[in-house]
Amino acid sequence: MRALRVAVAVVTAAVFVLALTYVAYGLRGLLPSGVVRGLGTFFLRESFNVFNKAWWVGSPEVVNAILWDYRGLDTVFETSVLFLAIAGCEAVFRLLKPSLKELRPVVGGYELTVVVKTVVKLLAIAIVLISLETALRGYVTPGGGFQGGAAFAIAPLLVIAAFSRHYLRELGFKIPKLSAVRGAGLLAIALVALAPLAFLGFALQNQAKPPSPFPGFPVFVGPIFTAGTLLAFNVGELLVVSMEFAIAFILVSVAEEVFRRDRGAG
Amino acid sequence: MTPEDALRLSPYAIMGVIMAISTYGVIAKPNILKKIIALTILADTVNTLAIFIGYRLIEFPWPPVLPSLAPSKELLREFGRRAVDPLPQALVITAVVINVAVTALLAFLAIQAYRLYGTLNHDRIARLKGGKA
Numbered sequence: 001m002r003a004l005r006v007a008v009a010v011v012t013a014a015v016f017v018l019a020l021t022y023v024a025y026g027l028r029g030l031l032p033s034g035v036v037r038g039l040g041t042f043f044l045r046e047s048f049n050v051f052n053k054a055w056w057v058g059s060p061e062v063v064n065a066i067l068w069d070y071r072g073l074d075t076v077f078e079t080s081v082l083f084l085a086i087a088g089c090e091a092v093f094r095l096l097k098p099s100l101k102e103l104r105p106v107v108g109g110y111e112l113t114v115v116v117k118t119v120v121k122l123l124a125i126a127i128v129l130i131s132l133e134t135a136l137r138g139y140v141t142p143g144g145g146f147q148g149g150a151a152f153a154i155a156p157l158l159v160i161a162a163f164s165r166h167y168l169r170e171l172g173f174k175i176p177k178l179s180a181v182r183g184a185g186l187l188a189i190a191l192v193a194l195a196p197l198a199f200l201g202f203a204l205q206n207q208a209k210p211p212s213p214f215p216g217f218p219v220f221v222g223p224i225f226t227a228g229t230l231l232a233f234n235v236g237e238l239l240v241v242s243m244e245f246a247i248a249f250i251l252v253s254v255a256e257e258v259f260r261r262d263r264g265a266g
Numbered sequence: 267m268t269p270e271d272a273l274r275l276s277p278y279a280i281m282g283v284i285m286a287i288s289t290y291g292v293i294a295k296p297n298i299l300k301k302i303i304a305l306t307i308l309a310d311t312v313n314t315l316a317i318f319i320g321y322r323l324i325e326f327p328w329p330p331v332l333p334s335l336a337p338s339k340e341l342l343r344e345f346g347r348r349a350v351d352p353l354p355q356a357l358v359i360t361a362v363v364i365n366v367a368v369t370a371l372l373a374f375l376a377i378q379a380y381r382l383y384g385t386l387n388h389d390r391i392a393r394l395k396g397g398k399a
Contacts, residue, residue, distance in 0.1 A: 001389075005293060005294050009289065009290040009294035010290060012289055012293055013289040016286060017282045017283075017286045020278075020282050033322075034324045036349075036351040037351060040352060044345060044346045044349050047332070048332045050336070051339060051342070060331060060337075061331045061332075062330040062332070063330055063355045065352075066352055066353060066356035067360075074360055078360045079363075081363070081367050082364075082366070085367030085368065086367070088374070089370055089371055092374045092378050093374060093378070141331065142331060144359070146359060146362075147359075150366075225335065248370050251374070252373075252374070256381075
């Protein structure tokens with residue numbers, strides 16, 4: 001049985017690499033090449049084409065423009081996949097007695113030194129600031145809502161490692177509260193995506209497009225450059241991703257003792 | 267094949283080898299945790315490959331970010347000539363998110379399986395008959 005599995009694995013790996021070689025040679029000749037495919041060139045030319053705004057997004061960051069405008073539906077469904085996966089994690093780790101999850105920690109247990117704790121405090125603040133910067137400027141510089149959210153979630157993870165799960169809870173990171181913030185983020189994304197429908201536009205429409213009567217979202221709100229919907233989408237995605245990762249980290253740090261007691265109780 | 271070509275293709279060869287090894291790991295390893303690790307390595311390598319395919323082999327390629335909010339026509343034209351392909355990067359960020367979601371769910375399931383069965387070896391889990399191994 002084991003020999004058969006190894007044989008299957010070797011054959012699959014070989015086929016995989018051969019297919020890869022075919023893609024590398026057959027599709028584009030010797031990779032990488034000096035030219036960009038037509039679709040990529042279109043995105044580069046039109047994303048911030050201030051001289052002909054027929055297909056523009058109003059964002060100089062072309063990757064973010066593709067994510068939330070040209071291929072916005074992809075990103076919406078990607079957010080749904082993430083939401084469903086984390087919901088699945090919560091379902092797998094549910095307890096028969098939910099009150100057990102907030103078991104008080106053992107007093108006088110093992111503690112990390114003051115050096116580690118101080119450094120983690122400073123780092124956590126820096127991480128939160130950097131994540132906000134990454135997410136809120138995602139449509140001007142490299143970055144975006146997902147990248148910012150993923151960076152943000154490192155802060156609660158560090159706090160769990162250096163202090164405890166209980167300390168994080170006292171800071172206000174409770175799963176119901178985090179779920180509410182995540183819901184707010186999802187709602188914000190949905191509302192901004194569906195708003196153009198009220199003006200007979202397309203769902204997820206950002207700027208004015210030739211076949212749609214919707215005039216498009218403003219690119220500048222006062223002095224603030226918003227790139228239409230991209231700022232709102234990035235903020236929503238930041239909330240969703242950071243809170244979902246934080247929920248996953250809090251769940252995975254529940255003590256084994258809690259689950260043992262829960263099964264005993266069930 | 268000139269040495270230059272070999273150098274140009276070497277990243278693809280390395281990624282091909284890593285993909286082959288990780289595919290082997292996903293199929294041949296009986297331990298679920300090792301399968302998950304191999305799967306993440308495979309996904310990350312595929313993402314790296316996608317980024318490499320989007321690279322532009324010219325002297326000074328630009329990132330796909332326009333450096334000005336009031337660009338001139340020349341800058342836009344130069345941007346289109348110089349910047350790397352943004353589409354693989356956009357697809358990869360989507361793939362990364364999906365990969366994170368799948369990995370998180372798999373890890374949670376693996377932890378739960380270990381709690382219930384006391385082992386992560388899928389052959390042993392398959393042989394269990396309603397009790398510990």
